[in-house]
Structures are given as structure tokens and as C-alpha cells.
Amino acid sequence: MASVTLNQVGKVYAGGFNAVKAISFDVPDGSFCVLVGPSGCGKSTLLRMVAGLETTTSGEIRIGGRRANELEPMERDIAFVFQNYALYPQMSVYDNMAYGLRNLKTPKAEIDARVREAAQILDLNDEILSRKPRALSGGQRQRVAMGRAIVRKPAAFLFDEPLSNLDAKLRVHMRVEIRKLQRRLQTTSLYVTHDQLEAMTMADMLVVMNDGRIEQIGAPLEVYNHPKSLFVAGFIGSPSMNFLEGIVVDSGVLQLADGQKLGFDAAKFSTASGQKIVAGVRPEQARLAEEGIDFNRELIEDLGSGRLIHGKVGGSDFTVLEGAVTAPLCQGKLQVAAEALHLFDAASGQRLSA
Amino acid sequence: MVERSPFANIFAHVILIIGVLIMAFPVWLAFVASTNAPDTISNGQMTGIPGGHMIENYYQTLFIGTTSTTRAPVGMMMANSLIMALLIAVGKICISLLSAFAVVYFRFKFRMLAFWLIFMTLMLPVEVRIYPTYKIVADLGLLDTYAGLTLPLIASATGTLLFRQFFMTVPDELLEASKIDGAGPFRFFKDTLVPLSMTSIAALFVIQFIYGWNQYLWPLLITSRDNMQTIVIGIRKMLVTQDALTEWHLAMATAILAMLPPVLVVVAMQKYFVKGLVETEK
Numbered sequence: 217m218a219s220v221t222l223n224q225v226g227k228v229y230a231g232g233f234n235a236v237k238a239i240s241f242d243v244p245d246g247s248f249c250v251l252v253g254p255s256g257c258g259k260s261t262l263l264r265m266v267a268g269l270e271t272t273t274s275g276e277i278r279i280g281g282r283r284a285n286e287l288e289p290m291e292r293d294i295a296f297v298f299q300n301y302a303l304y305p306q307m308s309v310y311d312n313m314a315y316g317l318r319n320l321k322t323p324k325a326e327i328d329a330r331v332r333e334a335a336q337i338l339d340l341n342d343e344i345l346s347r348k349p350r351a352l353s354g355g356q357r358q359r360v361a362m363g364r365a366i367v368r369k370p371a372a373f374l375f376d377e378p379l380s381n382l383d384a385k386l387r388v389h390m391r392v393e394i395r396k397l398q399r400r401l402q403t404t405s406l407y408v409t410h411d412q413l414e415a416m417t418m419a420d421m422l423v424v425m426n427d428g429r430i431e432q433i434g435a436p437l438e439v440y441n442h443p444k445s446l447f448v449a450g451f452i453g454s455p456s457m458n459f460l461e462g463i464v465v466d467s468g469v470l471q472l473a474d475g476q477k478l479g480f481d482a483a484k485f486s487t488a489s490g491q492k493i494v495a496g497v498r499p500e501q502a503r504l505a506e507e508g509i510d511f512n513r514e515l516i517e518d519l520g521s522g523r524l525i526h527g528k529v530g531g532s533d534f535t536v537l538e539g540a541v542t543a544p545l546c547q548g549k550l551q552v553a554a555e556a557l558h559l560f561d562a563a564s565g566q567r568l569s570a
Numbered sequence: 571m572v573e574r575s576p577f578a579n580i581f582a583h584v585i586l587i588i589g590v591l592i593m594a595f596p597v598w599l600a601f602v603a604s605t606n607a608p609d610t611i612s613n614g615q616m617t618g619i620p621g622g623h624m625i626e627n628y629y630q631t632l633f634i635g636t637t638s639t640t641r642a643p644v645g646m647m648m649a650n651s652l653i654m655a656l657l658i659a660v661g662k663i664c665i666s667l668l669s670a671f672a673v674v675y676f677r678f679k680f681r682m683l684a685f686w687l688i689f690m691t692l693m694l695p696v697e698v699r700i701y702p703t704y705k706i707v708a709d710l711g712l713l714d715t716y717a718g719l720t721l722p723l724i725a726s727a728t729g730t731l732l733f734r735q736f737f738m739t740v741p742d743e744l745l746e747a748s749k750i751d752g753a754g755p756f757r758f759f760k761d762t763l764v765p766l767s768m769t770s771i772a773a774l775f776v777i778q779f780i781y782g783w784n785q786y787l788w789p790l791l792i793t794s795r796d797n798m799q800t801i802v803i804g805i806r807k808m809l810v811t812q813d814a815l816t817e818w819h820l821a822m823a824t825a826i827l828a829m830l831p832p833v834l835v836v837v838a839m840q841k842y843f844v845k846g847l848v849e850t851e852k
Contacts, residue, residue: 294750
């Protein structure tokens with residue numbers, strides 16, 4: 217059990233590419249931290265730096281209060297779950313799980329006990345334990361990779377997109393399994409993914425990264441409800457947030473590009489008259505109605521549980537998510553409650569505050 | 571051929587059978603000669619059917635040897651050849667595995683230079699560098715020793731290149747997983763790389779065993795004592811006689827015996843050998 221602390225951690229590659237820029241955050245003992253961001257944002261590099269697979273060029277990494285920068289991966293007391301699992305193809309499942317412990321010169325009886333315990337937790341029977349990895353299904357390989365991590369009883373689990381090689385159904389299943397397992401073991405975890413849904417559902421603590429920097433840190437719902445920047449607002453949530461550009465014409469009144477007006481809560485956002493801003497609306501918080509601003513409907517997607525209505529407002533793409541499909545489709549107008557609006561400064565991309 | 575008419579089938583088989591006969595006939599003749607009495611062969615009375623002296627001829631060949639030319643039992647020559655071929659095959663596999671491991675997994679100074687130097691030895695087989703190699707072996711006092719016989723043939727690049735190509739296809743994650751599991755470089759080599767290379771090792775073993783077994787020029791230069799003769803040299807010596815009759819029945823028995831070990835190695839390792847050469851599954 218340990219916390220993981222990053223202090224001004226940075227990584228510059230030999231070629232001069234600055235992959236990770238002065239990142240600081242603290243993962244408390246036992247919590248599940250998800251690093252999320254688009255491809256190439258530096259999240260995997262950061263995780264590999266924590267694991268010791270990449271060198272850290274500046275700042276300090278502490279695992280369990282101990283400085284880890286100069287430690288070899290195995291001395292850091294971590295376990296790493298790879299995207300492609302990286303199971304040793306020549307070893308049986310049992311040996312795959314026991315290998316790390318054998319290298320630590322753990323007594324045989326204890327290795328056996330720990331492997332059996334992990335196998336039981338992960339529902340791997342004796343027959344599977346004796347197989348080679350190539351004779352396993354994707355989900356079983358994933359579980360073996362987890363098993364290899366938990367037999368070590370490490371201070372921290374590090375996951376590098378462990379679910380992206382699975383099909384959609386299995387991914388949802390394993391997502392729940394991993395989360396349950398982590399709850400049960402109470403092991404501090406760092407989990408990298410580019411899938412915002414995985415990030416939202418699994419995290420105690422969400423770190424949104426972009427271009428080597430942290431955009432926002434917070435609990436998933438806090439990040440969802442109060443995105444600090446346009447990037448976070450657009451990245452978190454599916455279908456993603458709609459954005460409408462406009463100018464503040466009056467206190468609490470936003471004029472869109474085509475001249476239509478939209479009201480917002482002036483007490484929540486301090487704006488100057490004439491300021492260019494971007495208003496964000498979550499698809500499920502907009503509603504088609506008889507009254508409201510003009511909405512040009514272009515396409516309807518039925519989801520079964522609801523429907524997505526794609527269209528345009530003042531030249532910008534806009535999507536509405538309707539929960540129930542009971543009501544007949546309303547025509548042409550869009551209603552957005554004032555409290556559903558997120559406002560961002562158009563120039564800086566930052567959220568406006570009160 | 572897509573269509574299989576009976577005529578094409580027969581035609582293909584006739585061609586193949588003719589090929590097999592051309593290949594097998596000399597071997598069969600050698601075997602027949604090795605089972606006849608010496609005077610039957612020299613009088614030209616030998617038929618295509620094995621004679622009745624097989625056991626005594628092979629006994630004399632293996633344990634006594636020819637009376638005039640080689641003065642040593644062929645059993646000993648076979649032992650010499652076997653030791654030489656095994657040392658070359660095993661030595662080359664060890665050296666190649668280690669050097670490929672170094673070139674692929676370690677970032678040291680002059681790494682590429684080392685690689686190219688190894689690569690260039692491909693262009694310098696023993697025949698080309700025979701004088702300097704002989705001089706070095708002679709100066710080191712290794713004439714008439716197994717070390718002198720095998721060391722110069724062990725050093726070459728083919729195996730290193732084979733393993734280098736293979737190691738480059740091994741996913742980096744396996745190395746990283748090993749690091750996290752606390753396996754140092756040697757552990758990774760022993761526990762992961764070598765087991766994964768097993769089929770390549772088998773292929774290289776077959777090739778190098780036959781290469782070593784068939785060596786003629788180098789053993790001819792480096793060995794002079796009778797008890798260091800290899801079987802290939804022995805056959806050659808048996809055939810060239812100044813003032814006695816060539817003992818054909820013994821020479822042919824020796825030829826048949828010389829063929830057996832390479833055949834055994836190929837037959838025993840054929841499965842791995844083919845797998846090692848076509849290995850693409852990763």
C-alpha cells in the first residue's frame with residue numbers, strides 16, 4: 217500500500233521532443249487514478265516513467281514515499297499490465313505468474329500459495345494454469361496478465377491500455393472486473409486509456425492530459441460537470457459536447473453567429489460585453505421543442521434506448537440526445553436551459569468563472 | 571500444375587524416379603562394394619547384389635582400418651569427425667547467440683562497427699584467409715588439436731545474422747515485462763530468448779553439423795598425426811595408393827559410414843529444421 221507522487225516530472229527525448237512537461241499530481245493510497253487523453257499526449261510515456269521503463273529527465277517520482285527516479289523497475293515495487301499483455305510465450309500460465317516471484321527468490325511454497333490465490337481470484341482453473349498463453353482466449357490472457365500483477369502484491373498497479381485489444385463486449389466486462397478487483401485489493405493504481413468512457417467509469421481520480429500537460433484533475437463527475445477548458449469539455453463525454461460560438465451582447469445574453477440569442481446565468485459566469493466566447497451544451501441537456509432557437513435537422517440515429525438527432529445551429533454542428541423515444545419528434549426548434557450552458561473564453565479556451 | 575491428368579501424373583513420377591535412381595545408384599554401388607571380398611571387386615566380378623562379406627568388412631573398417639594407407643581404425647576417425655562437427659555446431663550456436671544478443675539488446679560504443687565487422691567476415695571464408703589462419707593456429711601450438719581444428723571454423727557471421735533477425739522480431743514488451751519481473755539481461759536471455767529461439771537453434775545445428783562433418787581442406791592442413799585424422803581425410807587417403815592395391819571394400823565401407831551421421835542428424839531434426847527456416851508465426 218502506497219501513494220504515488222509526481223513532482224514537476226518531465227521527459228525530453230534525445231531528439232529534443234518534449235513528451236511530458238512538468239507534471240505534478242498525487243495519487244493517494246488505494247485510489248484508482250486514470251490518465252486519459254488523445255493519442256500522443258504523453259500519458260503512456262508518463263506511466264512508463266513511473267514504471268522505470270523510460271528515464272525521467274526532470275522532476276521527481278515517489279512511490280510509497282520513496283524516491284524512485286534512480287531505481288530499477290523491479291525495485292520500484294510496481295506491477296505493469298501491458299496493452300498486448302506481454303505474456304512469456306514459452307512458459308505455462310503458472311510459470312508466467314510465478315516468474316517474478318522466482319526472480320525475487322521467494323520460497324517455493326509461498327510462490328505456489330500466491331499463484332493459487334491469484335488464480336482463484338481471477339477464476340483461472342488448474343487446466344488453464346498448465347496451458348501456454350497462445351492457447352488462451354483474449355479475455356483469459358488479460359486475466360493472466362492481471363494475475364501476474366497481483367501475485368507480486370505490489371505497492372502500485374500500472375495499466376497501459378489493458379483493454380484495447382479486447383472486443384467491445386469483453387471490454388465492458390473486464391472493465392468491471394478490474395475495478396472490482398482493485399476495490400477488493402485496495403492497491404493504488406494508475407491506469408492509462410484513450411477511451412473516455414473507461415476513464416469516467418473506472419476512475420476515483422481522473423487526470424486529463426493533452427500535449428504533455430495536465431488539462432484537469434478531479435473526480436470523474438466533477439470533470440464532467442465542470443470542465444476547466446474547451447479541450448476537456450470536448451474530450452470527456454460521449455457523444456461529445458456541442459459548441460456554439462458567440463459574442464456577449466448584454467449581461468446574460470449571448471448572440472450566436474447567425475444573430476439568434478441565447479440566455480445564460482450571468483451570476484455564474486463573469487463576462488464583459490463584446491467578449492467572444494464559446495458556449496458548450498451536453499447533448500442530453502438540450503431538447504427539441506416548439507419554441508426556442510432554430511435547429512436544422514439533418515440525421516436521426518436510433519439507439520434503441522433513445523435517439524441521437526444531428527443537425528446544425530447557426531452553421532455549427534449540434535447533436536441532441538433524447539432519452540426516451542416515446543414522444544413524436546418535435547420540429548425545428550431547440551431549447552437549452554440557461555443552467556446547462558458551459559462558457560469558455562474563445563481566445564484562451566479556458567472556462568469562465570463567476 | 572492445376573489439372574491432374576493421369577498422363578501428367580505418370581510423367582511426373584517417371585521423372586522423379588529417374589532422379590532418385592541417378593542419386594541412389596552410386597550409393598547402392600558403394601554399399602554393394604563394401605559387402606564383397608577385395609578380389610571380387612578388383613577382378614571386376616562384382617554384381618549389383620550385395621556379397622557375403624558385410625560383417626567382416628565393416629568390422630575391419632571400424633576397428634582395424636586399412637593395412638597400408640591410413641593405419642588407423644575408421645571408428646576413431648568417426649569419433650574425431652563427430653567431435654569436430656559437434657564442437658563447431660555447438661560453439662557456433664553459443665557464439666552466435668551471444669553476439670546477436672549483444673548487438674540487438676545493448677547500446678555500447680561502436681555497436682554498429684562491431685556489427686559490420688561481424689558482417690564482413692561473411693565475405694572471408696576459411697579458404698580465403700587460410701594462410702594467416704594457419705600461421706596463427708601454428709604459432710599458438712594448436713596443430714593436431716581439436717581446438718586448432720574447430721576454433722577457426724566457429725568464428726563466422728551466418729549464425730549471428732540469423733539470430734539477429736530473429737531477436738528483432740521478439741516484441742519489446744517481453745524485455746520490459748522481464749525487467750519488471752526482476753530478470754536481469756542474462757536471465758532474460760536464458761529464460762526468454764533462448765527458449766524462443768529453439769527452432770532457429772535446431773536449424774543452425776543441422777547446417778553447422780554437416781558443414782563441420784564435411785570439412786576437408788582445413789583438417790588436411792592442420793592435422794598430421796594418424797590419431798587426429800577425420801573420416802573425410804581418411805577416405806581420400808584410402809583411395810590414393812602408391813604401391814599397393816586400393817582396398818576398395820574398406821574404402822566403400824568408410825564412405826557408407828561417413829554418410830550415416832549427417833543423415834541421422836537431418837532425419838532426427840528435420841521437423842525443427844524446416845520450422846526454423848520458415849518461422850514467421852509471432
